[in-house]
């Protein structure tokens with residue numbers, strides 16, 4: 001099997017992928033490219049971040065799930081502990097993934113007020129920049145400083161909350177969608193707008209005592225104020241109550257669409 005994740009080597013996505021597979025891991029430049037590679041059969045599995053406890057949604061992942069037909073087959077939750085890495089103390093720019101920069105915003109303001117920041121494609125890309133250029137520091141996993149480079153760990157645990165954690169999912173081809181598992185993800189595009197629509201979409205779950213673990217709206221891209229809803233529930237597709245609730249949702253969204261991403265179990269990994 002081939003697993004693809006956000007590269008280059010050393011990203012948090014890479015670490016999450018290694019925690020759940022012995023497969024050879026290859027790298028892509030964006031989460032959209034990862035989801036696309038799985039949807040088009042170029043990779044068997046993809047590992048992408050979807051949500052962080054400080055900074056919230058990785059919206060690019062949600063939008064890719066709405067665009068490409070894939071299954072979600074596992075959830076991985078992992079603590080994220082950032083380090084500041086550089087060749088020395090005299091740097092004038094901090095390069096990292098936008099999520100990582102945001103997760104350390106308070107710490108940077110306190111310790112390096114006014115320092116320039118640059119968002120790059122991943123934390124490991126920032127590490128590459130810091131390896132090449134002594135005027136650049138990176139935010140990433142501290143182990144990036146141990147791989148035979150000149151980089152030093154200038155500070156550890158610089159995330160603004162010690163509880164910082166990111167939720168990743170493993171995506172697979174749509175044909176591998178499962179009904180078994182403690183959680184289910186699906187996407188609803190109702191393509192209608194009337195007072196009480198959201199309430200109507202939530203009632204089928206409340207009525208059946210199904211806990212919603214997440215509801216997120218994303219712009220459909222069609223017109224302003226038109227949304228796609230990403231919904232996660234703590235129940236499996238194999239359960240009759242889930243099938244019944246989804247049948248109700250399909251009735252509400254009959255002019256639009258409902259995509260089941262599948263059911264899966266969650267694993268917490270520390271690495």
Ligand SMILES: O=C(O)C(=O)C[C@]1(C(=O)O)C=C[C@@H](O)C=C1
Pocket residue numbers: 006010011012013014049052058080097099100121122123124166
């Ligand atoms: O840049 C990385 O190392 C990633 O794996 C991406 C990512 C993200 O998009 O949230 C993953 C975990 C951390 O929250 C920071 C960055």
